[in-house]
Amino acid sequence: MTTDTTPYSSDERSTGLPAGGPNPPAAPDVKPGDSLGREAWRRLKQNKAAMASLVILIVMAIICVAGPWFMPWDLDEVDWEAFMAEPSLSSGHLLGTDANGRDLLTRTLYGGRVSLSVALVATVVSLVIGVLYGAISGYVGGRVDNAMMRFVDIMYSLPFMFLVILLMVVFGRNIFLIYAAIGAVEWLDMARIVRGQTLGLKRREFIEAAHALGVKGSTIVTRHLIPNALGPVIVYVTLTVPKVILLESFLSFLGLGVQEPLTSWGVLISEGKDMMETAPWMLLVPSLFLAVTLFCLNFLGDGLRDALDPKTR
Amino acid sequence: MLSYTLKRLALAIPTLLIVITISFFLMRVAPGGPFDGERQLPPEIEANLKAAYHLDEPLPMQYLRYMGNLLQGDFGPSFKYKDFSVTELIVQGFPVSLELGFWAILLALAIGLPLGVIAALKRNSSIDYLVMSIALGGIAVPNFVIAPLLALVFGVLLAWLPAGGWNGGAWQNMLLPVIALSIQQIAYIARMMRASMIEILSSHFIRTARAKGLSESEVIWRHAMRPAMLPVVSYLGPAIAGIITGSVVIEQIFGIPGIGRYFVQGALNRDYTLVMGTVVFYGALIVLLNLIVDLLYSVLDPQIRYDD
Secondary structure, X not given: OHHHHXXXXXXXXXXXXXXXXXXXXXXXXXXXXXXXXXXXXXXXXXXXXXXXXXXXXXXXXXXXXXXXXXXXXXXXXXXXXXXXXXXXXXXXOOOOEOOOOEEHHHHHHHHHHHHHHHHHHXXXXXXXXXXXXXXXXXXXXXXXXXXXXXXXXXHHHOOHHHHHHHHHHHHOOOHHHHHHHHHHHHHHHHHHHHHHHHHHHOOOHHHHHHHHOOOOHHHHHHHHHHHHOHHHHHHHHHHHHHHHHHHHHHHHHOOOOOOOOOOOHHHHHHHHHHOOOOOOHHHHHHHHHHHHHHHHHHHHHHHHHHHHOHHHO | OHHHHHHHHHHHHHHHHHHHHHHHHHHHHOOOOOOOOOOOOOHHHHHHHHHHOXXXXXXXXXXXXXXXHHHOXXXXXXXXXXXXXXXXXXXXXXXXXXXXXXXXXXXXXXXXXXXXXXXXXXXXXXXXXXHXXXXXXXXXXXXXXXXXXXXXXXXXXXXXXXXXXXXXXXXXXXXXXXXXXXXXXXXXXHHHHHHHHHHHHOOHHHHHHHHOOOOXXXXXXXXXXXXXXXXXXXXXXXXXXXXXXXXXXXXXXXOOOOHHHHXXXXXXXXXXXXXHHHHXXXXXXXXXXXHHHHHHHHHHOOOOOOOO
């Protein structure tokens, strides 16, 4: 998951600067090693499980993105000599084939692309909605805040999973709808976290100073409040990514996710489940990919939380 | 307490209204209708049918009528199961789903709570690490992976238990689905219970209890258990929602005739009324159970009084 960690490392640099205050003259005394990001990275490096997970996730992302180009088989290419063939070296199907004679490794890698892209896009969607909503609600305060949070309360108690399924049924299966629907489900926690952060931040002196300088409200929110609330947001993002992957697989498993010939891990697991008595590898291979990815994301999330949580410092 | 209950009910009603309204209008924009079959019906008959089901009225009128029917527990006719109304299907499926969910949540508590307590008492021992890594596995591996694997191992390879079917709720048929449904919740509850138990055990009142010479088991059972369970109780709401959502997939995998299966079948067959009916029904159920859980919370924690 290079995609997951890159925004994190670039964010942390931008957090380091505005945190100093609204006045750009960078204090010369601040040692570069003191920034939140570097400190967190140092702590994360000491956590072996989290680092191992990070490496596995990066490898997983690389083989899913680049792997299909190097595979001798295509996504829906049928090998007429090997229907439901067992994994073997000699046939060239390293992880076997499915009921239609399509190479399972190739399909799993393509499925990984879908799962990872959903994770990326849906997380970004939820991040943008949640951060903006929470920051505005916290910053404006008063009645607006009250109304906005009451709305979140109501949304919380909606059976979202079912509404997403209803959406898929009515509007048909479409990968962009999946991105948007999952992103729209997952922003609520983010909004609450950012609002809490904002409430604490907005009474600080540097916000007051920005007010005194006549900075516009929208600029204060985007330039000063949001960058300073990023620490907990990053932690929450790493917890959102596995949830999003799980949701997509869940929908796909039910037959409501991506459509043929495109595939995803959920679809493959669902196909494998029907064939498990005769071709157990069809179930085991995609399950293993999904489980390893979720495992590593959870480990990494826990590690990041420990590294970024000021309470454990 | 009463005013809090009323306040929560006041929040529950708009929530339900939103669910119903979204579902109603989504369904109306959906392509197809209840009378689209392989055979094109003659226009007169179709018009008659539409009139019989009030589908010829203006939309706001239909919306009000649907609301009125809902209040009387009538979800309308199913599109695909021609001889059944959605209400009948729900009444048929719900007891099965309820039984499954009830045992799953009971199992989750019966295993998750002790595991968490043991891990907390033996903190940083090998038992603790073992329990916590199993718990992480339970969280990381989704139930729709665990369920087929369980069916494969115990149903097919070892052939100890049936790999599917309901058989009127015989325990052999129920065991695997209940386990598959509860594993994730066991993991969450164990993790939560461990964390809160560790926190409680380091608090002052526990030190006092030990100082006055209570035995360790008395300290844990009389003093630590109740406050330590609070986070778990507040988690019960999401846990129940998780089990209801999970049962959709589990019923599908094991071929159990509950609401979850009707829901998925309805979604795949585009049986709009059935899908909508189950969404509204589940929505009401989740909202109601959340309310009950929150009230239960106040019973357990004397510090919480919903009076203000």
